[in-house]
Amino acid sequence: MSINRAACIAGIYEHPTRHAPDKSLAQLHAEVAKGALEDAGLSKNDIDGYFCAGDAPGMGPISMVDYLGLKPRHVDSTDVGGSSYLLHVSHAAQAIAAGKCDVALITLAGKPRSEGMATGTAPRVVAPSVPDAQFEQPYAPTIANMYAMVAMRHMHDWGTTSEQLAWIKVAASHHAQHNPHALLRNVVTVEDVVNSPMVASPLHRLDCCVITDGGGAIIVTRPEIAKNLKKPVVNILGAGESPKHTDGGRIDLSYTGIEAAGRRAWEESGVKPADMKYASFYDSFTITVLKQIEDLGFCEKGQGGRFVSDGNLISGVGKLPFNTDGGGLCSNHPANRGGLTKVLEAVRQLRGEAHPAVQVKNCDLAVASGTGGSLGTRHGAAVLVMERA
Amino acid sequence: MMTTQRKILAPVANVETQAYWDAADAGKLLVKKCQSCGEPHFYPRALCPFCFGETEWQETNGEGEIYSFSVMRRAETPYAIAFVKLDAGPTMMSNIVDCDFDGIAIGQRVRVVFQPSNGGHKVPMFTPV
Numbered sequence: 001m002s003i004n005r006a007a008c009i010a011g012i013y014e015h016p017t018r019h020a021p022d023k024s025l026a027q028l029h030a031e032v033a034k035g036a037l038e039d040a041g042l043s044k045n046d047i048d049g050y051f052c053a054g055d056a057p058g059m060g061p062i063s064m065v066d067y068l069g070l071k072p073r074h075v076d077s078t079d080v081g082g083s084s085y086l087l088h089v090s091h092a093a094q095a096i097a098a099g100k101c102d103v104a105l106i107t108l109a110g111k112p113r114s115e116g117m118a119t120g121t122a123p124r125v126v127a128p129s130v131p132d133a134q135f136e137q138p139y140a141p142t143i144a145n146m147y148a149m150v151a152m153r154h155m156h157d158w159g160t161t162s163e164q165l166a167w168i169k170v171a172a173s174h175h176a177q178h179n180p181h182a183l184l185r186n187v188v189t190v191e192d193v194v195n196s197p198m199v200a201s202p203l204h205r206l207d208c209c210v211i212t213d214g215g216g217a218i219i220v221t222r223p224e225i226a227k228n229l230k231k232p233v234v235n236i237l238g239a240g241e242s243p244k245h246t247d248g249g250r251i252d253l254s255y256t257g258i259e260a261a262g263r264r265a266w267e268e269s270g271v272k273p274a275d276m277k278y279a280s281f282y283d284s285f286t287i288t289v290l291k292q293i294e295d296l297g298f299c300e301k302g303q304g305g306r307f308v309s310d311g312n313l314i315s316g317v318g319k320l321p322f323n324t325d326g327g328g329l330c331s332n333h334p335a336n337r338g339g340l341t342k343v344l345e346a347v348r349q350l351r352g353e354a355h356p357a358v359q360v361k362n363c364d365l366a367v368a369s370g371t372g373g374s375l376g377t378r379h380g381a382a383v384l385v386m387e388r389a
Numbered sequence: 390m391m392t393t394q395r396k397i398l399a400p401v402a403n404v405e406t407q408a409y410w411d412a413a414d415a416g417k418l419l420v421k422k423c424q425s426c427g428e429p430h431f432y433p434r435a436l437c438p439f440c441f442g443e444t445e446w447q448e449t450n451g452e453g454e455i456y457s458f459s460v461m462r463r464a465e466t467p468y469a470i471a472f473v474k475l476d477a478g479p480t481m482m483s484n485i486v487d488c489d490f491d492g493i494a495i496g497q498r499v500r501v502v503f504q505p506s507n508g509g510h511k512v513p514m515f516t517p518v
């Protein structure tokens with residue numbers, strides 16, 4: 001069974017907030033769900049599938065379906081970190097294709113900014129029963145230094161420079177200036193990035209994404225329902241997923257889980273990287289983007305630094321416009337999980353709803369990809385290919 | 390810049406891994422090797438992650454080379470985290486200590502040193518040879 005054109009994205013919503021001390025976590029989930037339903041032109045009673053991940057409070061999906069007052073016949077709370085929501089779109093399409101539900105709701109929300117969380121630089125508490133904990137926690141791994149080791153190795157193997165990585169942030173900032181909701185709207189230069197304070201070598205402060213409150217939601221439904229709704233139909237063409245890990249100590253940072261996930265997504269969708277008019281790449285750090293570009297086949301392995309340079313990712317300037325909302329690097333990284341907002345901007349581009357300054361002309365094919373967890377050790381990875389119907 | 394003392398989180402051993410930490414306290418670095426396929430692996434498991442065969446402990450020479458590293462500057466006490474590819478085969482996460490952080494390089498030869506953790510077992514870390 002393939003999900004090729006078996007399901008559509010019919011509704012999207014991104015919470016405009018970036019700082020929400022006045023709202024509860026569950027409330028944010030409800031507000032984004034309401035927003036996505038309104039966008040789709042559907043009502044709450046239409047929802048018969050619900051998807052959420054580790055950001056949702058409570059036991060799997062159970063507490064949230066109670067709070068939201070949903071009565072789904074299909075639920076899925078697979079948590080693969082920030083890539084969860086890309087994977088949820090794929091799993092929702094599978095469920096729809098299998099007849100398990102008709103209208104699936106996916107929600108994400110979080111408040112790391114109002115909670116003052118040191119998202120990337122503080123070691124996270126891991127339960128002792130987690131098998132890797134005792135062999136890693138004494139060394140103080142953080143999100144930042146785990147991604148930094150991937151960047152360090154890339155520089156060693158391929159001569160990639162901090163200036164090349166900086167171009168990714170520069171491109172994101174060019175897009176963010178047009179997004180009124182973006183946390184950071186100032187355009188930055190390569191010099192700004194490489195002169196910002198070192199966080200975890202070789203990653204500087206401006207190589208890192210923002211920390212924001214907020215959330216988003218997606219409605220996935222079957223084509224027969226989507227075609228009668230008010231928004232332009234976005235078809236799901238194909239998807240792939242693949243966890244990657246330390247492989248019993250055969251650690252190899254030359255690739256991420258996106259390599260296998262991308263291969264599966266391209267195969268199912270029947271299109272190729274060169275066909276893409278727009279791409280959303282999870283941008284927890286600049287290096288995260290560079291690795292996805294290579295692993296998805298937009299350039300040869302090792303050539304990512306050259307590929308992203310000189311504005312090649314800037315809409316209207318380069319060959320591959322990416323994260324035209326400003327992405328996680330400048331706009332929004334709700335719940336420290338960037339996968340969902342990647343889908344949202346891809347759908348805006350395919351609908352022609354992106355900001356006119358960054359809207360890609362005739363945007364009929366787009367890809368969204370993301371990793372979740374730690375690029376240096378173990379992570380989830382998911383890739384989604386979409387088309388304007 | 391020389392390393393200053395960072396408070397090292399004590400590892401929580403369990404029945405599957407106790408021998409590893411007892412050996413660390415005695416100044417030895419162990420890995421697990423599969424009795425079926427013969428492959429060593431890390432972190433140590435009772436069943437081989439490659440074939441589910443039974444595994445046994447194997448002492449290493451405590452040496453290897455740096456596969457990648459990062460110096461964490463945004464911390465109360467900066468520290469260097471690394472993946473060290475052991476001569477014994479597997480690559481393990483560790484810290485590089487007792488050296489100038491600016492001199493750390495990929496490919497550098499390192500040997501194990503055991504550092505006290507905060508009220509627990511000694512923890513294998515590495516220093517340039």
Ligand SMILES: [Zn+2]
Nearest residue numbers: 423426437440
């Ligand atoms: Zn084996």
